[in-house]
Amino acid sequence: MVKPLEILYQDDCLIAINKPHGLLVHRSPIAADASEFAVQLLRNQIGQKVYPVHRLDRKTGGVLLFALNEEVNRAMQQAFMNKDVTKKYLAFVRGFAPEKGTIDYALTTEDGKVQDAITHYQTLRHFEIPVPFGKFDSSRYSFVEVNPETGRMHQIRKHFAHIFHPIIGDRPHGCNKQNKLFLEKWNMNTMLLHASELSFVHPVSQELMTIGASIQSDFERVLEVFV
Numbered sequence: 001m002v003k004p005l006e007i008l009y010q011d012d013c014l015i016a017i018n019k020p021h022g023l024l025v026h027r028s029p030i031a032a033d034a035s036e037f038a039v040q041l042l043r044n045q046i047g048q049k050v051y052p053v054h055r056l057d058r059k060t061g062g063v064l065l066f067a068l069n070e071e072v073n074r075a076m077q078q079a080f081m082n083k084d085v086t087k088k089y090l091a092f093v094r095g096f097a098p099e100k101g102t103i104d105y106a107l108t109t110e111d112g113k114v115q116d117a118i119t120h121y122q123t124l125r126h127f128e129i130p131v132p133f134g135k136f137d138s139s140r141y142s143f144v145e146v147n148p149e150t151g152r153m154h155q156i157r158k159h160f161a162h163i164f165h166p167i168i169g170d171r172p173h174g175c176n177k178q179n180k181l182f183l184e185k186w187n188m189n190t191m192l193l194h195a196s197e198l199s200f201v202h203p204v205s206q207e208l209m210t211i212g213a214s215i216q217s218d219f220e221r222v223l224e225v226f227v
Helices: 037-048 069-079 156-164 176-186 217-226
Strands: 007-010 014-019 061-067 086-094 100-104 118-130 139-148 194-203 208-212
Touching: 007 208, 014 100, 014 156, 037 061, 061 069, 061 156, 061 176, 061 208, 100 156, 118 156, 118 217, 139 156, 139 217, 176 217
Parallel strands: 061 194
Antiparallel strands: 007 014, 014 061, 086 139, 086 194, 100 118, 118 139, 194 208
8 A cells, every 4th residue: 555645735726745755756758667656646645636836856855836726837837937936955965065155057958958057055064973984084964955046957966066065865966985885884875855845925825835844764864873
């Protein structure tokens, strides 16, 4: 029996879930191995059609918002395009990241199109644990809050790799040696990127909405290891 998706919010127009890490939003030709998809699982769970108004990477967990009719779907997709939705993520990255910063680094799509991409972040905490890594006697990590201004494909992952603080568990943009360490020492292969919050104006009620998602088990396990 499939475990029910965690519903964070639901009304007559919108529904949001805490998407598990590793779950595809919808069927994709580049992930032929997948047999479960958030769209189908949620549709079956609530017994009605759902429309994903944005995307999360397969490896990213957290807030995933759906519309329950086509009109609301169009309105919310436009809100995302207009940057009227505030997005907050949490991530564990390699090394001691700066206290805060903005990554303004254009990204190139698979078909060669260059797109502007801007990511703001602040470091919530640094961790140093007594686990040797390479030539060092210890390992250093940062827990960061991320606010992407644009929404390019794999933007957060590519941007943190660009500033040499790749997200733990990320492939192919991350650090293979760190990923191997986490797998061998803690049996961990989850990408540690979590969509923790969405804020927007409700397209019907015009109420300011903030939907949050608690971190999932692997995030909790890493915090326990580091603390």
